[in-house]
Amino acid sequence: MSQLIQVINPNTSHAMIRSIGEAARAVAAPGTEIVAVCPSQGVPSIESHFDEAIAAVGVLEQIKHGKAQGAQGHIIACFGDPGLLAARELATGPVVGIAEAAFHTATLVATRFTIVTTLPRTLIIARHLLQQYGFEHHCAALHAIDLPVLALEDGSGLAQEKVRARCLQAKREDGSGAIVLGCGGMAGLAQSLTQELGMPVIDGVSAAVKLVESLIALRLNTSKHGDLDYPIKKELSGAFHGLN
Numbered sequence: 001m002s003q004l005i006q007v008i009n010p011n012t013s014h015a016m017i018r019s020i021g022e023a024a025r026a027v028a029a030p031g032t033e034i035v036a037v038c039p040s041q042g043v044p045s046i047e048s049h050f051d052e053a054i055a056a057v058g059v060l061e062q063i064k065h066g067k068a069q070g071a072q073g074h075i076i077a078c079f080g081d082p083g084l085l086a087a088r089e090l091a092t093g094p095v096v097g098i099a100e101a102a103f104h105t106a107t108l109v110a111t112r113f114t115i116v117t118t119l120p121r122t123l124i125i126a127r128h129l130l131q132q133y134g135f136e137h138h139c140a141a142l143h144a145i146d147l148p149v150l151a152l153e154d155g156s157g158l159a160q161e162k163v164r165a166r167c168l169q170a171k172r173e174d175g176s177g178a179i180v181l182g183c184g185g186m187a188g189l190a191q192s193l194t195q196e197l198g199m200p201v202i203d204g205v206s207a208a209v210k211l212v213e214s215l216i217a218l219r220l221n222t223s224k225h226g227d228l229d230y231p232i233k234k235e236l237s238g239a240f241h242g243l244n
Ligand code: 2AL
Pocket: 011, 044, 045, 046, 047, 077, 078, 079, 080, 117, 118, 119, 122, 149, 182, 183, 184, 185
């Protein structure tokens, strides 16, 4: 069976589209085509509530394009899962965010996990998601490497080394059985860190690809019975005209 899965990087970094697309294709089934995209306008990286609000609109724009191109499922590849429920309203196929994909996957292989993310101010975004999704009691600790998201794309390797060092420290100190990587830009690090640490290190992009493939195989679309029904038809004005 062949299928098209759209991976949306909600920030406008083309370098990050490439690394996220590579990570997605590395685990995709032979019949899965991955199309990796980003919004036509928005923020270069998502590190605050302000950035998330702008990114969410870009996610909706891309869900609309993806549907028109025949994508059967969609992935929101930013660790704050910006616009997730709104995207589900707009979409027909399944929509999975990388934070929720990573949390679900981690609890299948460990009772408690640690999150390693980018800037300290993004920790509150992860905390809110843990509460909202009901994973609070599964998260043993959250850490920030204290570098911005785009440091992961600067080619120096410094951010990657900081992620590695934080993961090693978390293994020694946190008492958790798995580590969740808290940024789409960390996607390429999971497999080598899993090997080096000898414990599961989970990247939400690859976890989301396998979850969306499973939902498509199970013929499970987003429920249109209830609150995730298509948005109520109304005239949107200005730049939003026709979005719904
Ligand atoms: C993110 C992410 O995954 N992509 C982005 O731009 N910001 N979130 C994060 N906590 O680093």
